[in-house]
Amino acid sequence: MSTTWETVIGLEIHTQLSTQSKIFSGASTAYGAEPNTQACAVDLGLPGVLPVLNEAAVEKAVMFGLAIEAEIAPRSVFARKNYFYPDLPKGYQISQMDLPIVGNGHMDIEVDGETKRIGITRAHLEEDAGKSLHESFHGMSGIDLNRAGTPLLEIVSEPDMRSAQDAIAYAKKIHELVQWLDICDGNMQEGSFRCDVNVSVRPRGVEKLGTRREIKNLNSFRYMQQAIEFETNWQIEMLQAEKEIKQATVLFDPDTGETRAMRSKEEANDYRYFPDPDLLPLSIDDLFVDQIRSNMPEMPEKMRNRFVEYYFLDPYVAAYLTSSRAIASFFETMQKVVSTNLDINKARKVFIPNDEASLSADYIQNEVTQIQTKLVANWIMVELSARLNRDNLSIDMSPITPEKLAGLILEIAHGNISGKIAKQVFEELWQTPDSTADSIIEAKGLKQITDTGAIEAVIDQIITANGKQVEQYRGGNDKVFGFFVGQVMKAMQGKANPAEVNKMLMAKLKG
Template sequence: MAQYEVVIGLEVHAQLKTKSKLFCACSTEFGNEPNENVCPVCSGMPGVLPVMNEKVLEYAVKLGQAVHCEINRKSVFARKNYFYPDLPKGYQTSQFDLPICEHGRIEIDTPKGRKTIGVTRIHMEEDAGKSIHSASENVSFVDLNRACVPLLEIVSEPDMRSAEEAVAYLKSLHSILRYLDICDGNMEQGSFRCDANVSIRPKGQETLGTRAELKNMNSFRHVQKAIEYEVQRQIDLVEDGEAVVQETRLYNADKGTTHSMRGKEEAHDYRYFPCPDLVPMVLEEAWIEKWASELPELPEARRARFVGQYDLPEEAADQLTAERETADFFEAAANAFDGEAKKIANWLMVDVARLLNDTGLTLAACKGAPEDLAALVALVEGSTVSARSAKDILADVLRDGADPKALVKEKGLAQESDSGALEAVVDEVIAENPAEAERVRGGDKKVVGFLMGQIMKKTQGKANPGVVGKMLAQKLS
């Protein structure tokens, strides 16, 4: 593989979080009964006319501004003509030669440092319906709930040179969309889906190789695995003296392979022409300025601020700012905590992350507030409760919104820091373990852990480790 260069470009479809569809008032709610969210417009009935959803235009411009695109003051909808049972009009209303946004960029991190990936274009289009195939009944059904749901298609330049770079680009774009709150980013439900154009060429060659388009990848992991498989497949073909065929291929997640679906279409195959039912959109400068002023602080800027303001390592800032809800939660908790923000960051990245992963919850679904986490960490830092006990009640605090102070009192988890009471226990453990005590006096510090364990056992884990450690050091010095 060393003599080949991988060339990857991505086409991402992001479903927008609008309440109604692109050209009609039908609901975009996911999971409704088949064909419940349908009207004459989105079902393609003759004689009906589309009406543009202004929110879609706003979202498209905001994404363009977030990724440094040129915003075209005039853009045009076009008809993309092809036949498929779930496309009731026989064409898809999209954009072609006059899209809403062009010539942007997204920054990603690579092992060699920061890299800029070009964004060729962002355009608005309607989604198609969904075909449902029943092998047992030997019939197919069509659900048009998704027909006319608004999408943004984000087309990258072929600037990525590995599957890892492609995933990094996708994660960066996914994060930006979530920060803007214009797409929920759910890959399993198809709200954020990706097609990858993959080719190889000998290193040093400028001409692009023949590309294959990969579809049916509904997770970041699947994107990486599909690209890696496809790259090796193309290398094997070339080294066997065979030609790579330009085609569309589907990824089989169960087998980890790609297989041919159809020949790859070119733009002329779709016979694009301006949609006669929709006038060109001409943007006013006041709209563009207003939407720009409403942009939130985006992941890249927030990451830099977290490093400077909270003195976080870059890796921690990356992890905390990847999702807006995590960044918001951290910042609120850090501001409520009278101590180093790193303490909050560590709890969020390790213990809270583990809890969410084990329970399948999200921070948004938790009843606990950021201030509750700050209060729990403060109890640990103030030696009121041990870190182990705090981790035991973390689920109650976050999931159920329980008051950490009341919970510590109710469960009797407060640490014992009274030197008089602890001294008696320490003396007792030393008396019961004379051999181990002598080893510590002789310089074997490893045995201190054993003695600490015995003390914790006698106090049911309530002894303050700091106080106990000092006592042992004094008595066995």
């Protein structure tokens, strides 16, 4: 980080709202259709057509505004933003200028252990343009208007970020939020979530903003970081060389890692905004807002804190489990099934085998519940997450349902299988999701041996056959204990109850 120069960053995030139809027409918003098959007369701006506002887009915009504690405008106006580009069939884009639907909100981010509040100036509704295609055409460009009219919520921040790390943290937080609210699928590869980044630099301690350049259409957090860092260094070099920086729109080339100017940056008056004569002002009353507020999901931060306080989870674990609503729902469904069906007496022997008989029932209940909850979280974070990543699946596409995985956790908690055997059962469940953990255990003879007589017989044999190691242990070499545990488990093909093995071995070796 330069000690002489300060970077100033603001983001404009274009979020495609997850409505089934477009913002001013009934045409489909489904991704992947053949070019120009989802652009109707309204999207094309043909003579005589009139736009009709999609109420679902308004609801999603209000939901976002409530989530960022913003002001919801009781009256907002749609305007025409006039410019010419081949993929803009009407010659103007319907957007909002002077009176946006959402204003003055904020988002808190954490960077290097420090919490920063990023102001959100506004979030306004607008329609998307089409798409120009260059790759498949020699000397020409193709125009696909399927996206024309797709509803967007453009989220405009204050210039409150001072580094690429700040910008990435903010963009990721917005990305997480819009998916959590289910107002956007967040698919950056498909263009559902795109960022324009305004970057300027100024001498540290100076209040006046420097000349900004806008990096357009970044659809990757990695590219965003690279683009900001390159642009910042380029601007500093220009200023140090006493060269003028001209306001411009630039593109980032991921192949070279550089930004390049595309055109001089327009100001608002260049677009000749004026209210759209075909659309009435949008009026939103308190009842409409209250209805949306009543249907809002629990917010990520609130849920994260609840997981820490109620389930006694580590903050890092709670953050992972609340990184998406799908993961949070999977965890809470599992937790409910396990806690409802858990036999405390059986679980006590597995989780706290050496506890004292004098311990209170409430203490044991709390202790077992906390261990069981951490076990549920651990299986989601480690085994399930690794397998989902390997097969490139999201958690809501998991072949193993939360109820089925909860069944596996109960088998561990009740001492029927060890953690090692549980991984084998998990693999079988993944391959045959119609089966259950208990049916796999039964069919493959994987149930853990808890017969103390059978375990004791094997322990006696192992101790008799390894007199030298017995002497070492009794001479103070505690590390040898692991050797005996391994030998017993090997002799019993991993099916012996580890808690019983440890307890009985300890007693036998002490003589």
